[in-house]
Amino acid sequence: MKIDKDKPWTWIRYKTGMCENCYGSCCTMPVEVRAEDLVRLEVATQDEVDRSVKKMAKRLIKDGVVASFRDSTGLFTLTSRPNGDCLFLHEKTRLCTKYQQRPDVCRKFPEIGPKPGFCPKLPKLTQ
Numbered sequence: 001m002k003i004d005k006d007k008p009w010t011w012i013r014y015k016t017g018m019c020e021n022c023y024g025s026c027c028t029m030p031v032e033v034r035a036e037d038l039v040r041l042e043v044a045t046q047d048e049v050d051r052s053v054k055k056m057a058k059r060l061i062k063d064g065v066v067a068s069f070r071d072s073t074g075l076f077t078l079t080s081r082p083n084g085d086c087l088f089l090h091e092k093t094r095l096c097t098k099y100q101q102r103p104d105v106c107r108k109f110p111e112i113g114p115k116p117g118f119c120p121k122l123p124k125l126t127q
C-alpha cells in the first residue's frame with residue numbers, strides 16, 4: 001500500500017533511524033504549537049507573551065509565521081508553504097532549520113500524532 005500522510009492507516013511502524021533519508025512528510029502536516037514554542041523558536045519574546053498573547057498572535061499572523069491562533073486552547077498553527085511544507089523545513093535538504101529549537105509537538109512525533117507510533121515515511125529522492 002502506498003504511504004499517504006493524509007491517510008494514517010497507510011503509515012508504517014516507526015523504528016529508530018527511520019528519519020535518515022526521509023522526505024520529511026511529518027513536516028508537511030499542520031503544526032500546532034504553544035506560546036513557549038514560539039519563544040524557543042525565537043519568533044516571539046517572553047515579554048510579548050506576558051503582555052498579550054492575542055496581540056502577539058496578531059503580529060505573528062501579519063508576519064506570516066503563524067496561520068491561526070485559537071484563544072480557547074492557546075494553540076497556534078504554524079504557517080505552511082503552498083506545497084504544505086512547514087515554514088522551517090529546508091526545501092532541498094528536507095531537514096528542520098530550527099532542529100535544536102523545534103516545537104514540542106515535533107519532538108514528540110510520532111509518539112503523539114494521528115497514529116501514535118506510526119510514521120508517514122517517504123524516501124527523500126522520490127519527490
Ligand code: SF4
Nearest residue numbers: 027086088089096106
Ligand atoms: S518546526 Fe522543524 S521539525 Fe517541526 S514541522 Fe517544522 S520543519 Fe519539521
